Every structure is written in C-alpha cells, then in structure tokens.
Amino acid sequence: xFYKAFKLIFLFVLGTVCHWxxxxxxxxxxxxxxxxxxxxxxxxxxVPLEAGYLVAFFSGLFLDFFGARLFGNNAFLLxxxxxxxxxxxxxxxxxxxxxxxxxxxxxxCTVGISNSLLVAWFTSFSQWPGLWSLLGGAVVGTFFAPFxxxxxxxxxxEETAPSRL
Amino acid sequence: MSLRKKRPSKKPLPxxxxxxxxxxxxxxxxxxxxxxxxxxxxxxxxKAVLSYVFIPQVRAAHSAVKYAGGVHQTVQELLxxxxxxxxxxxxxxxxxxxxxxxxxxxxxxxxxxxxLQVEPVHPWTGVWARVAYREPSQWNTVxxxxxxxxxxxERSAVLSLEDGQEGLAGVVIxxxxxxxxxxxxxxxxxxxAVMLERGQEEGLLVGGGVxxxxxxxxxxxxQVEKGDKVFTSATSSIFPxxxxxxxxxxxxxxxxxxxxxxxxxxxxxxxxxVKELFVISRRGRK
Numbered sequence: 001x002f003y004k005a006f007k008l009i010f011l012f013v014l015g016t017v018c019h020w021x022x023x024x025x026x027x028x029x030x031x032x033x034x035x036x037x038x039x040x041x042x043x044x045x046x047v048p049l050e051a052g053y054l055v056a057f058f059s060g061l062f063l064d065f066f067g068a069r070l071f072g073n074n075a076f077l078l079x080x081x082x083x084x085x086x087x088x089x090x091x092x093x094x095x096x097x098x099x100x101x102x103x104x105x106x107x108x109c110t111v112g113i114s115n116s117l118l119v120a121w122f123t124s125f126s127q128w129p130g131l132w133s134l135l136g137g138a139v140v141g142t143f144f145a146p147f148x149x150x151x152x153x154x155x156x157x158e159e160t161a162p163s164r165l
Numbered sequence: 166m167s168l169r170k171k172r173p174s175k176k177p178l179p180x181x182x183x184x185x186x187x188x189x190x191x192x193x194x195x196x197x198x199x200x201x202x203x204x205x206x207x208x209x210x211x212k213a214v215l216s217y218v219f220i221p222q223v224r225a226a227h228s229a230v231k232y233a234g235g236v237h238q239t240v241q242e243l244l245x246x247x248x249x250x251x252x253x254x255x256x257x258x259x260x261x262x263x264x265x266x267x268x269x270x271x272x273x274x275x276x277x278x279x280x281l282q283v284e285p286v287h288p289w290t291g292v293w294a295r296v297a298y299r300e301p302s303q304w305n306t307v308x309x310x311x312x313x314x315x316x317x318x319e320r321s322a323v324l325s326l327e328d329g330q331e332g333l334a335g336v337v338i339x340x341x342x343x344x345x346x347x348x349x350x351x352x353x354x355x356x357x358a359v360m361l362e363r364g365q366e367e368g369l370l371v372g373g374g375v376x377x378x379x380x381x382x383x384x385x386x387x388q389v390e391k392g393d394k395v396f397t398s399a400t401s402s403i404f405p406x407x408x409x410x411x412x413x414x415x416x417x418x419x420x421x422x423x424x425x426x427x428x429x430x431x432x433x434x435x436x437x438x439v440k441e442l443f444v445i446s447r448r449g450r451k
Binding site: 016050083122 | 195211219233
C-alpha cells in the first residue's frame with residue numbers, strides 16, 4: 001500500500017512538472033495546454049476509484065492555487081472528469097491509443113468550456129482563452145496523451161483491472 | 166478502430182458500491198463549497214495550507230523546467246565539442262606528421278651545420294605558463310605561474326599565441342622559485358634585435374609604452390611597406406632567430422639629414438591578450 005501511495009504521489013508530482021513545463025513553453029504560442037487533466041485522466045484509467053478521484057481533485061486544486069478570482073472550479077471539473085473516465089472505463093478499452101486521444105481531446109474541450117462558464121457564472125468575469133487557444137491546447141494534450149498514458153502505466157505497473165489501495 | 170473493449174479484463178472490475186458513489190460526491194461538494202465561499206477567511210486558510218504542499222512542488226517543477234531548458238543547449242555544445250574533437254584529432258595527427266618531418270629536417274640541419282662548422286638551429290624547448298597576476302599600473306609586465314623550479318631562467322624569450330599564430334611576447338626579467346616576471350614587448354624598457362622579412366635588413370626593436378613599438382636603425386634606402394613582417398634576428402643574444410614579432414604599421418618620415426629610418430610595428434601579441442605563455446628554455450639554445 002505504501003509503495004502504491006508513493007507511486008501515486010510521484011505521478012502527481014510528475015504531472016505538475018509536465019504541466020508547468022508545457023504551460024511555460026506553449027504559453028509563448030498562445031495555447032492553453034492542460035497537462036494536469038491529461039495526467040488525471042491517464043491515472044483514472046488505471047488506479048483505483050478513490051485514488052483516482054483524489055488525484056483529480058488535488059490536480060484541480062493545484063490549478064486553482066494559481067487562480068485569482070475563483071477557487072475550487074478546477075477541482076470540481078477535474079473530479080467530474082474523473083467520474084466520466086470511471087464511467088467510460090467499463091465500456092472503453094483505454095489500452096488502445098485512439099480511445100486515449102479521443103477521450104483526452106473531448107474532456108479537455110469540455111473542461112475548458114465548462115471552466116469559462118463557471119468563472120463567468122460565479123465571478124461575472126470572462127476567462128475565455130479563445131477558441132484557437134483552447135483547441136490548440138487540446139490538440140497538443142491529445143498528441144502527448146499516449147505518451148502520458150504509457151508513462152502512467154509504466155510507473156504504476158501493468159494491471160488491466162484496478163486494485164484497491 | 167473500435168472504442169469498445171476488445172478483450173475482457175483479467176480481473177473483473179469492482180462493482181460501483183456506495184463508497185464509490187459518496188467519495189466523488191464528497192469531493193464535488195467540497196469543491197463546490199470552495200467555489201461559492203468568498204475568497205477570504207476559510208478559503209484563504211485552505212490556500213495557505215495548500216501552499217505548504219504546492220509551493221515546494223512548483224519550485225521543483227520550475228527548477229526541473231529550467232534545467233530541462235538548458236539540456237538542448239548542453240546537447241548542442243556536446244555535439245559541437247564532438248565535431249571539434251574530431252577536427253582537433255585530425256590536426257594532431259597532421260601536427261605529429263609535421264613534427265616527424267621537422268625532426269628529420271633538424272637532424273639534417275645539424276649534420277650540415279657540423280660539416281660547415283656553423284652553429285646549428287635547435288628546436289625550441291620550454292614550458293607553458295599562465296599569467297598569474299598583472300599589475301594594473303604596469304600593464305606591460307606580467308607575473309607567470311612558473312619559476313626556477315620549472316627550469317625558467319632570467320633573460321629567457323617568451324612567446325604567446327594570438328589568433329592561432331605564435332609571436333614574441335616578451336622576456337623574463339625576474340625569476341623566483343614558483344613565479345617569474347615577464348617584460349612584454351610594448352614596454353619602454355624592452356628591446357630586441359630584429360630583421361625585416363623583406364630584404365633581411367636588421368634593426369633594433371624598442372617598446373614604446375603608450376607610444377607605438379618601433380624598429381630603429383633601418384638603412385635609409387631599405388624598401389619597407391605596411392604589412393611587412395618583422396622577425397627576431399639571429400644576432401640577438403636573447404631571442405632565437407625567426408620568431409614573429411609583428412607587422413609594419415607605418416614608416417616614419419624623418420628629417421632628411423638622418424642616416425636611418427624608423428618604422429612603427431604592430432606587435433603580433435597584444436599586451437592585453439596575453440594569457441598563456443611559452444617560455445623558451447635557454448638550455449636548448451647556444
């Protein structure tokens with residue numbers, strides 16, 4: 001259990017590093033890449049339910065930590081995204097590349113749009129990054145998704161069915 | 166490619182029980198509460214607690230990104246160094262070949278000199294040294310990190326490289342056990358017997374301090390042009406013959422009653438550029 005918890009924390013930290021790197025690099029191109037979401041999705045496809053929800057929640061809190069107007073919106077949306085992945089996991093084979101990419105693309109777009117709506121609803125401010133920024137970020141995230149999935153599976157261990165912590 | 170699962174899991178997936186439902190609901194409720202609460206009081210406390218977790222993480226992430234940002238530059242430098250290493254290896258092989266040829270020429274020269282009963286030219290031997298100290302008020306004098314313990318003696322000729330070409334840098338004027346003082350060519354107290362590349366005319370090179378380095382006593386009718394090279398002369402008691410000193414920069418127009426002309430020389434080795442020096446051993450010379 002301790003070993004699995006350590007792996008979980010390691011993957012979370014790795015996700016933050018990747019998110020920071022991509023956010024720094026692609027911000028120059030005007031793209032909003034959400035690598036925390038990609039990591040959260042990848043982890044939810046393999047880790048047990050509670051661990052996956054926790055990771056998604058804290059990944060959201062990590063993103064909220066840098067927000068200025070609203071706190072908790074990303075935690076809310078990433079937890080919802082985790083719910084969606086757990087619902088899909090029983091129906092879709094996430095070991096294949098195409099479902100990984102399609103899921104990441106759709107969820108990135110959904111989370112991006114929902115986030116803007118939530119911010120607008122709660123704070124009356126517009127946080128819309130722009131269609132091309134959102135789509136471009138989603139494409140970049142989608143492109144790197146198979147690698148992230150592979151990395152998460154490699155670190156966590158090859159398991160087709162989740163085990164409890 | 167179908168999105169449907171192609172093969173069943175090795176282990177059956179766990180059934181979604183009550184625990185699986187209330188846990189995300191709990192997290193969603195917490196995050197919703199965080200959203201609706203004002204950004205002060207409780208939310209600020211949560212942020213403060215999270216800062217203990219996330220700020221070291223952000224610092225680590227920032228350091229990792231910064232480090233990774235330098236990686237491509239390091240790789241680039243490594244590739245350049247690899248290419249440079251390859252070129253230098255080729256140059257070393259070429260130099261070894263030339264050194265072998267030079268050795269043969271030296272031996273031949275010694276044989277012929279012995280037959281003609283003249284002093285043969287010896288190859289330069291000596292030690293490399295670095296500039297250890299430079300007195301700001303005396304820019305034309307440097308202290309090097311080698312001394313008598315390394316075989317350096319007073320009045321030894323000193324060479325240096327600039328733009329890949331060796332040239333006369335100065336002369337050793339003081340020696341201690343581990344350091345030596347070198348008087349550079351530009352110093353007012355420096356002098357050396359030199360000859361011009363064109364016509365082989367000899368003269369006396371003197372340093373000028375803040376003024377240009379000059380070669381005096383060149384016969385009046387000697388044809389000198391800007392860019393002509395100046396070498397040390399075989400008549401010098403300190404410097405081996407054939408060391409490049411510099412190039413002619415200008416010919417001074419002196420008054421008509423003078424019997425010799427003076428030329429200005431741009432030294433091959435600039436005083437400010439001197440870093441590594443080669444001190445020629447006097448033992449290897451006559």
